[in-house]
Ligand SMILES: Nc1ncnc2c1ncn2[C@@H]1O[C@H](COP(=O)(O)OP(=O)(O)O)[C@@H](O)[C@H]1O
């Protein structure tokens with residue numbers, strides 16, 4: 163019934179910013195701290211991502227975004243705290259978790275068609291896939307359709323653009339039927355148009371397949387129209403909430419421990435810091451969901 167309601171009445175952008183606690187929590191990050199040597203890279207990070215939710219995970223370079231993904235993927239044990247996925251402790255190789263890494267480096271002469279790359283989602287990571295059965299082919303076709311890649315399904319992957327390769331990797335991941343989809347800076351090597359396409363595609367997947375999505379980016383602007391909520395990471399600390407409440411001069415200045423100005427220009431958000439930047443006085447009560 164809940165699904166039906168959502169289909170009939172798509173939530174407006176304002177309504178979307180309210181956390182829907184009736185949806186199942188897919189990812190729970192509780193009190194996670196990571197220390198490398200004497201340096202606290204993450205300090206007591208807390209947030210939850212729910213079924214079908216698109217979470218933007220934003221922070222400057224070196225903030226610890228990839229480090230947190232490694233904890234979620236079970237590749238790094240946090241110094242303290244815990245991560246649960248679908249109620250179970252994070253562990254490496256969890257098939258509920260789909261992961262698209264930041265760097266895709268396919269050689270131009272990679273001897274593989276787009277559909278072969280996608281089919282690796284069914285076959286594990288073996289190359290030289292035998293002729294697929296009809297059932298397998300249908301699954302691969304469905305995944306190609308989900309990322310709108312039918313038109314280049316039989317093209318050699320190495321010749322495709324970065325954005326097209328990115329979409330194929332997302333399709334490959336979809337075949338593993340993830341409950342949680344983690345994308346590490348998928349937009350950083352794309353032109354504006356491809357970035358827009360990838361963002362919309364991922365948002366569509368989150369809604370239609372009820373996948374919890376966590377998309378990492380250092381610039382939040384390409385995500386403003388699709389993000390349900392934002393996790394903003396700076397100086398090891400994280401804030402979570404609706405974009406409008408987290409991305410404010412007073413809130414971010416507190417997070418950075420440094421004056422930060424938030425400028426809104428023609429629907430885009432610019433976070434500036436440095437000498438000469440005056441943090442505005444806090445305008446609101448501290449956010450209740452800030453942990
Ligand atoms: N295994 C490690 N040992 C020591 N320092 C690390 C390790 N991994 C990451 N770091 C440091 O932690 C900080 C955060 O890195 P990272 O998570 O990659 O940032 P981001 O993905 O936000 O750009 C960086 O200063 C990086 O050098």
Ligand SMILES: [Mg+2]
Nearest residue numbers: 227228229347
């Ligand atoms: Mg990173």
